[in-house]
Amino acid sequence: MVNKQVKLVQRPVGLPDESTWTLESNPIPEPAAGEIVIENHYISLDPAMRGWMNDSKSYIPPVQIGEVMRAGTVGKVIKANNHPRFKEGDFLSGWGGVQQYSLTDGKNYYPVDPNVAPLPMYIGTLGMPGMTAYFGILEVGKIKEGDVVLVSGAAGAVGSIVGQIAKIKGCKVIGIAGGQKKCDYIVNELGFDGAIDYKSESVRDGIKRECPKGIDVYFDNVGGDILDEALAKLRMHARVVICGAISQYNNTTAIKGPSNYLSLLVNRATMQGMVVMDYVKDYQKAAFEMGGWIMQGKLKSKEDVYEGIENFRETFLRLFNGDKMGKLVLKVKE
Amino acid sequence: MVNKQVKLVQRPVGLPDESTWTLESNPIPEPAAGEIVIENHYISLDPAMRGWMNDSKSYIPPVQIGEVMRAGTVGKVIKANNHPRFKEGDFLSGWGGVQQYSLTDGKNYYPVDPNVAPLPMYIGTLGMPGMTAYFGILEVGKIKEGDVVLVSGAAGAVGSIVGQIAKIKGCKVIGIAGGQKKCDYIVNELGFDGAIDYKSESVRDGIKRECPKGIDVYFDNVGGDILDEALAKLRMHARVVICGAISQYNNTTAIKGPSNYLSLLVNRATMQGMVVMDYVKDYQKAAFEMGGWIMQGKLKSKEDVYEGIENFRETFLRLFNGDKMGKLVLKVKE
Numbered sequence: 001m002v003n004k005q006v007k008l009v010q011r012p013v014g015l016p017d018e019s020t021w022t023l024e025s026n027p028i029p030e031p032a033a034g035e036i037v038i039e040n041h042y043i044s045l046d047p048a049m050r051g052w053m054n055d056s057k058s059y060i061p062p063v064q065i066g067e068v069m070r071a072g073t074v075g076k077v078i079k080a081n082n083h084p085r086f087k088e089g090d091f092l093s094g095w096g097g098v099q100q101y102s103l104t105d106g107k108n109y110y111p112v113d114p115n116v117a118p119l120p121m122y123i124g125t126l127g128m129p130g131m132t133a134y135f136g137i138l139e140v141g142k143i144k145e146g147d148v149v150l151v152s153g154a155a156g157a158v159g160s161i162v163g164q165i166a167k168i169k170g171c172k173v174i175g176i177a178g179g180q181k182k183c184d185y186i187v188n189e190l191g192f193d194g195a196i197d198y199k200s201e202s203v204r205d206g207i208k209r210e211c212p213k214g215i216d217v218y219f220d221n222v223g224g225d226i227l228d229e230a231l232a233k234l235r236m237h238a239r240v241v242i243c244g245a246i247s248q249y250n251n252t253t254a255i256k257g258p259s260n261y262l263s264l265l266v267n268r269a270t271m272q273g274m275v276v277m278d279y280v281k282d283y284q285k286a287a288f289e290m291g292g293w294i295m296q297g298k299l300k301s302k303e304d305v306y307e308g309i310e311n312f313r314e315t316f317l318r319l320f321n322g323d324k325m326g327k328l329v330l331k332v333k334e
Numbered sequence: 335m336v337n338k339q340v341k342l343v344q345r346p347v348g349l350p351d352e353s354t355w356t357l358e359s360n361p362i363p364e365p366a367a368g369e370i371v372i373e374n375h376y377i378s379l380d381p382a383m384r385g386w387m388n389d390s391k392s393y394i395p396p397v398q399i400g401e402v403m404r405a406g407t408v409g410k411v412i413k414a415n416n417h418p419r420f421k422e423g424d425f426l427s428g429w430g431g432v433q434q435y436s437l438t439d440g441k442n443y444y445p446v447d448p449n450v451a452p453l454p455m456y457i458g459t460l461g462m463p464g465m466t467a468y469f470g471i472l473e474v475g476k477i478k479e480g481d482v483v484l485v486s487g488a489a490g491a492v493g494s495i496v497g498q499i500a501k502i503k504g505c506k507v508i509g510i511a512g513g514q515k516k517c518d519y520i521v522n523e524l525g526f527d528g529a530i531d532y533k534s535e536s537v538r539d540g541i542k543r544e545c546p547k548g549i550d551v552y553f554d555n556v557g558g559d560i561l562d563e564a565l566a567k568l569r570m571h572a573r574v575v576i577c578g579a580i581s582q583y584n585n586t587t588a589i590k591g592p593s594n595y596l597s598l599l600v601n602r603a604t605m606q607g608m609v610v611m612d613y614v615k616d617y618q619k620a621a622f623e624m625g626g627w628i629m630q631g632k633l634k635s636k637e638d639v640y641e642g643i644e645n646f647r648e649t650f651l652r653l654f655n656g657d658k659m660g661k662l663v664l665k666v667k668e
Contacts, residue, residue: 059600228591242599257562257591265576265607266393273599 003028004309004332006069006098011053014252015320016313020053021069021098023310029103031081038092038102038109042305043312044072044123045328046157047221047319050249059275068097069312074112074122075102075333086111093122098312100332117291118303124157124327125294125301126287132243132276133161134286138169140241140274141217145170148211150230153221154192155182157327158243161290162219163192164299171217174210176203176226178322185325190300203229217241223248224256231260240264240271250320302326337362338643338666340403340432345387348586349654350647354387355403355432357644363437365415372426372436372443376639378406378457379650379662380491381555384583393609402431403646408446408456409436409667420445427456432646434666451625452637458491458661459628459635460621466577466610467495468620472503474575474608475551479504482545484564487555488526489516491661492577495624496553497526498633505551508544510537510560512656519659524634537563551575557582558590565594574598574605584654636660 002025012020031037052063052070063070073096080087086106094109096102112122124130136158137143149166153159154175163173163186174194175186183195196206203226207215214235220227223245231240248255264271279286293299304324306315309332318324336359346354365371386397386404397404407430414421420440428443430436446456458464470492471477483500487493488509497507497520508528509520517529530540537560541549548569554561557579565574582589598605613620627633638658640649643666652658 057600223596242595244599245596248596255593255596257593257595259589259591261576261591261595261605262557262579262582262589262607264605265578265609266391268607268609268612270604270606271595271598272604273596273602275599275602278602 001028002026003099003101005100006309006312008053008063008065008067008069010065011055012250015250015317016050016053018313021313023312028101031079031083031103033082034084035081035103035105036077036083036086037079038073038075038094038096038104039078039333040073040075040096040100040102041331041333042074042120042123043096043098043309043330043332044127044129045316045319045330046072046128047244047246047249049316050320059277068099070095071098072123072128073097073102074119074127091119093127098309098332100309100334117294120303120305120327120329121301123329124303125161125290125299128276129157129327130161130290130301131279131283131286132274133158133165134290135276135279135282136241136243136274137162137165137217137219139279140272141219141239143169143171143217147171147216148213148235149173149217149219150176150207150211150215151219151221152176152226152230153244153246154186154195155325156221159219159221160186160190160302160326161299164190164293166217167191168293168298174207176206176222182325198226204232207233214238219243220245222246223258227258228260231258231263234263234267234269236267236269238267238269240269242271242273246320303329305329305331307331335362336360337433337435339434340643340646342387342397342399342401342403344399345389346584349584349651350384350387352647355647357646362435365413365417365437367416368418369415369437369439370411370417370420371413372407372409372428372430372438373412373667374407374409374430374434374436375665375667376408376454376457377430377432377643377646377664377666378461378463379653379664380406380462381578381580381583381653383650384654393611402433404429405432406457406462407431407436408453408461425453427461432643432666434643434668451628454637454639454661454663455635457663458637459495459624459633462610463491463661464495464624464635465613465617465620466608467492467499468624469610469613469616470575470577470608471496471499471551471553473613474606475553475573477503477505477551481505481550482547482569483507483551483553484510484541484545484549485553485555486510486560486564487578487580488520488529489659490555493553493555494520494524494636494660495633498524498627500551501525502627502632508541510540510556516659532560538566541567548572553577554579556580561592562594565592565597568597568601568603570601570603572601572603574603576605576607580654637663639663639665641665
């Protein structure tokens, strides 16, 4: 048995390619005193990972050349050496990285229960994307009953939860997604009030049709032209939540800034950025509340699971070509 | 005696030119019952006027072709016909427009006292620009002692007051202005802690020098590249107040959006627009407090007064070529 690890070899310009990562087979590590070894079952694939590969100041240090690619994981403790919190057989979620086995002191890991929810859900709706949605739409978006909420990346791991939480809170919710299948999914399965298919229609026309009185809260996962179209239709005192900008992450030229930002002035609106890690002390409360919604059938969670650490790059690229549905997960346990 | 009036003839593309306005001489109007006629002494020239000339949705309807150009004014009632609030001899400030005499029912006018402050100050520090500064930096910028505050257009009617209020509140204040004279003025006369001359140095280098630990509050009057440079140096939980974008008002191409807007995400920062009219119910309180600061010598007000309604266009253009110091005012009383 070996530990297959994906390490960063070269910082990509634009989309990652064959020269970006290398797959190494190394011995499975042994834990020193106070350490554990985790067998990773599932790896979370998130758009933010693309940002962590750039050598620039951000909310977290960049992944260094030669390091295992950073990623959220969920797995099982297979060896523990006098660890104060964890023992063999525990299931944990944390930052295990793109590798089959992680050696760690357990800091920033927390226990999960495979009997309560399937493991992939702990890196999806009950993990970082779900927390991002929860705190983003409630704390930053400050939604209230009757608000018109527009969300981009609406069939994705974050957007699908954002929209469902806004529905639970009594908002009118419109999603922007790519393709008929995703649009049908968010309306028919998730209960959104409307959908805009950016691949087959003008987003401007779609917003006019679905939000004729304008937008109270826009939750942005994509940036670019879609952000500009949303800004153009803000209502007074609207809130724009900047969660991400997936359309811009692989740019080889300057990021496109929102030309319509003066709509913030005209409409006395607010654009605010968020990083989920700021809310870590309230994760448990949020997971509890979202778990309740899931059990009541009010919140649906969808994971799109692919297999094989060898397929990491190809699977990761689905984040950017849109060829996935819900939370993208890679199963790396063989 | 006639009433010289400046009327909008054609919407400008880019900077207003000879074909934009016409100067007409018309009879001085007579007030009907409940009306007054005001002899305008001073007209306020503000960057926002450029926006009011565009035929697009904004926070106020556009000036229509053939209408007197909208402007804030201060003047004296010369005729009153059974007016419930005002009588001959009263001095009033309001929206008199670019003309020598205004006929009005007095709505949106309020009395001012020339014995308390010089008339031009009522359309400057004690008028719209001063109110914009006061509510913008206190209510939207939410400054607190020790904050590093950066303000663009720092020698202008709004920026100069923003910076001084921030100093009164115990902030470190850096101003961006064009030319050595303005930079000397804000540091030596107004007490700013530092200045960046965007005409003679890189704003990026200037911000690094003057705000080595970054910016807590950026008050933006200009937009464009300077907004981008400020975004690049935000501190955690920074606030960006969008008051205006003078660099973009005469664009003949699309407005430049802030490419660095994702700094809002990285730094959990907020960008919020404001329009001063929202605070009208608190104007009096603000004027009272600012009047106190002026009397105590803590707040300095500078008006740059030009003469002659015939010189309206040429004087107005000083807003955009930077050739003025403090609040730009046109005296139209002959």
